[in-house]
Amino acid sequence: MNVIDQVITDRFSIYNADCIDVLRGMPDSSVHYSIFSPPFASLYTYSASPRDMGNCRGYDDFFEHFGFLASQLFRVIMPGRLMSFHCMLLPTSK
Numbered sequence: 001m002n003v004i005d006q007v008i009t010d011r012f013s014i015y016n017a018d019c020i021d022v023l024r025g026m027p028d029s030s031v032h033y034s035i036f037s038p039p040f041a042s043l044y045t046y047s048a049s050p051r052d053m054g055n056c057r058g059y060d061d062f063f064e065h066f067g068f069l070a071s072q073l074f075r076v077i078m079p080g081r082l083m084s085f086h087c088m089l090l091p092t093s094k
Contacts (some may be wrong), residue, residue, distance in 0.1 A: 003016065020069065029079065037086040
């Protein structure tokens, strides 16, 4: 995995990295809990990189990329476990 920084203990692991790179390297059903702030189509474009989910031509492009993230999360999260995500109040921020 291409990780900027990480903390791994016997109780938890935290990764600072591109979520796609990290998820791709994780074993199936290995995550008890995931918390993240998902990208938003065309709301925030963090870079000119085509790997940036916010840097897309339109909603079809965005949902194709986000679909890969969702399928990887489904693969790594243990059955019956939880996931939380932060979703800002879009109408007041756009």
